[in-house]
Amino acid sequence: MFKKVCIIGCGLIGSSIARAIKKKKLSNQIVSSNRSKITNKRVIKLNIVDDSSADIKKMVRESDLVIIATPLSSYKDVIFKIKNSLKNGSILTDVGSVKKKVISLIEKNIPKNISWISSHPIAGTEESGPDSGFADLFKNRWCILTPSNQTKDKDIKLLELFWKKIGSRVDIMDAKQHDYILAITSHIPHLIAYNIVHTTLNVKKKKDRDVIKYSAGGLRDFTRIAASNPIMWRDIFIQNRENTSKIIDKFIENLKDLKRAIKNQNEKKLEKIFTKTKKIRKEIIVAGQDIEKPDFGRK
Amino acid sequence: MFKKVCIIGCGLIGSSIARAIKKKKLSNQIVSSNRSKITNKRVIKLNIVDDSSADIKKMVRESDLVIIATPLSSYKDVIFKIKNSLKNGSILTDVGSVKKKVISLIEKNIPKNISWISSHPIAGTEESGPDSGFADLFKNRWCILTPSNQTKDKDIKLLELFWKKIGSRVDIMDAKQHDYILAITSHIPHLIAYNIVHTTLNVKKKKDRDVIKYSAGGLRDFTRIAASNPIMWRDIFIQNRENTSKIIDKFIENLKDLKRAIKNQNEKKLEKIFTKTKKIRKEIIVAGQDIEKPDFGRK
Numbered sequence: 001m002f003k004k005v006c007i008i009g010c011g012l013i014g015s016s017i018a019r020a021i022k023k024k025k026l027s028n029q030i031v032s033s034n035r036s037k038i039t040n041k042r043v044i045k046l047n048i049v050d051d052s053s054a055d056i057k058k059m060v061r062e063s064d065l066v067i068i069a070t071p072l073s074s075y076k077d078v079i080f081k082i083k084n085s086l087k088n089g090s091i092l093t094d095v096g097s098v099k100k101k102v103i104s105l106i107e108k109n110i111p112k113n114i115s116w117i118s119s120h121p122i123a124g125t126e127e128s129g130p131d132s133g134f135a136d137l138f139k140n141r142w143c144i145l146t147p148s149n150q151t152k153d154k155d156i157k158l159l160e161l162f163w164k165k166i167g168s169r170v171d172i173m174d175a176k177q178h179d180y181i182l183a184i185t186s187h188i189p190h191l192i193a194y195n196i197v198h199t200t201l202n203v204k205k206k207k208d209r210d211v212i213k214y215s216a217g218g219l220r221d222f223t224r225i226a227a228s229n230p231i232m233w234r235d236i237f238i239q240n241r242e243n244t245s246k247i248i249d250k251f252i253e254n255l256k257d258l259k260r261a262i263k264n265q266n267e268k269k270l271e272k273i274f275t276k277t278k279k280i281r282k283e284i285i286v287a288g289q290d291i292e293k294p295d296f297g298r299k
Numbered sequence: 300m301f302k303k304v305c306i307i308g309c310g311l312i313g314s315s316i317a318r319a320i321k322k323k324k325l326s327n328q329i330v331s332s333n334r335s336k337i338t339n340k341r342v343i344k345l346n347i348v349d350d351s352s353a354d355i356k357k358m359v360r361e362s363d364l365v366i367i368a369t370p371l372s373s374y375k376d377v378i379f380k381i382k383n384s385l386k387n388g389s390i391l392t393d394v395g396s397v398k399k400k401v402i403s404l405i406e407k408n409i410p411k412n413i414s415w416i417s418s419h420p421i422a423g424t425e426e427s428g429p430d431s432g433f434a435d436l437f438k439n440r441w442c443i444l445t446p447s448n449q450t451k452d453k454d455i456k457l458l459e460l461f462w463k464k465i466g467s468r469v470d471i472m473d474a475k476q477h478d479y480i481l482a483i484t485s486h487i488p489h490l491i492a493y494n495i496v497h498t499t500l501n502v503k504k505k506k507d508r509d510v511i512k513y514s515a516g517g518l519r520d521f522t523r524i525a526a527s528n529p530i531m532w533r534d535i536f537i538q539n540r541e542n543t544s545k546i547i548d549k550f551i552e553n554l555k556d557l558k559r560a561i562k563n564q565n566e567k568k569l570e571k572i573f574t575k576t577k578k579i580r581k582e583i584i585v586a587g588q589d590i591e592k593p594d595f596g597r598k
Binding site for chain 1: 372396421422424425426431435440441443470480481483484485486487488489490491492493494495496497498499500501502503508509510511512513514515516517518519520521522523524525526527529530532533536537540543544546547549550551553554555557558561562564566569570572573574575576577579580581582583586588589590593594595596597598
């Protein structure tokens with residue numbers, strides 16, 4: 001499919017893409033560039049790339065597909081370093097979780113003959129780093145493409161095919177819509193999980209073991225999401241601050257409303273809300289977006 | 300261990316206890332009482348009890364151990380029905396998630412020679428009903444006992460042994476402490492999960508498929524907990540309203556603080572909080588209270 005693919009940043013997502021490319025034989029050569037020497041050595045040792053170096057210009061050169069898989073706050077630095085090394089007619093993409101601000105940043109800074117098509121694979125785990133990736137991470141997950149206006153249609157089709165070959169289903173969406181929907185389905189759930197664990201640690205001191213001991217009552221679920229990469233999520237919230245802010249306000253408004261219903265012992269209202277929220281679980285399972293087994297199949 | 304055990308309410312928890320008793324051979328006879336004819340038939344057909352009937356007095360009679368496993372709001376009704384049928388010197392327990400209000404309610408209403416020891420097994424799934432139970436549900440999970448003052452020591456020891464035999468670890472705690480800690484580790488996480496799914500459904504209408512499609516970005520985790528039994532959780536929040544209320548206030552305060560940090564692009568503060576919350580996950584895993592595999596081992 002490609003002669004050379006370069007992945008910038010071999011963390012959970014980057015290394016999973018590299019593994020999937022190797023598994024599906026989608027490129028003659030795969031290279032990566034990481035700032036850390038240890039990571040560059042590690043990904044070669046893991047045999048998930050053919051070459052890896054901090055010399056980002058060298059790695060990018062002659063690549064047909066370049067994938068930025070670093071935290072959003074590093075994009076500016078990355079794009080300034082690579083813009084003059086990008087191959088004529090190549091495709092540039094990323095895997096970032098927020099689109100609006102970075103799309104225009106990159107659009108302004110790259111040569112005209114590059115097809116810049118932002119990608120967002122809705123996949124991941126709470127782990128980070130090249131050892132945590134796996135080839136099947138994207139299987140059955142949605143990947144949203146947000147092409148810039150100047151992108152050639154054939155390149156959009158090619159990138160779409162690439163994501164499909166590594167297991168994803170593909171949607172195309174504009175940046176504004178993307179950032180709003182993802183704020184709801186991903187960014188706010190993460191922020192709320194961070195906040196509940198944060199609040200717990202404030203209320204009960206960590207040395208108090210009760211929080212750990214009785215976490216199977218519900219809290220443990222939130223600690224998984226609140227164990228996600230701190231830098232990555234810091235960047236996501238800041239980049240999507242307008243949408244995040246608005247939904248936080250609605251969340252707080254609804255929570256105060258629930259608190260009032262509890263105080264007034266409004267059984268009917270509580271039952272109605274909790275019955276409505278129950279239904280959506282089944283629909284997510286039917287849509288193949290979560291496991292059917294109770295308790296996520298944990299034993 | 301016992302000659303006869305009676306379980307009042309064979310839902311997820313009640314039917315799991317029945318299955319565990321059969322598996323570990325802890326009683327010569329197990330019976331249950333359910334209001335619904337269908338459930339009474341079903342538990343006999345599933346062979347998890349020896350007899351089951353809506354005639355609660357008949358079922359309770361001659362039982363050495365009676366376990367109330369119905370929603371909290373039904374306790375008053377249950378206790379008035381059974382109080383004169385309880386066997387002299389028997390143990391009465393429950394599996395409810397809130398203690399303070401129900402303990403005094405039952406204490407006031409039962410004969411003196413009954414050992415009333417409230418139990419709370421910190422275990423469950425998002426499913427309900429007799430078909431959803433399984434014998435290993437309590438394995439490695441904590442069970443908190445809250446004995447009333449008049450309870451004989453030997454009966455506390457016997458009930459402790461019972462929970463241990465079906466796989467639990469046992470702690471003894473007073474009602475006030477229990478209700479406060481469980482508000483943190485269980486009730487608030489459930490309320491927040493309900494509220495995030497509720498908010499999502501308000502912001503995006505359910506017919507809009509995006510919420511379902513992209514739920515793997517984080518939301519899907521919350522939908523599991525928000526699929527829990529509506530009646531059971533309605534009762535828990537109302538019974539533990541003072542603690543719940545106080546922690547909601549703290550949660551909102553912290554969320555507003557996070558919102559400010561995002562607005563001001565306070566990278567350091569966000570990173571610090573998200574790094575702190577990451578650590579607790581590992582401790583929960585070390586304590587055996589969650590699975591070590593990433594993403595709960597989902598595939």
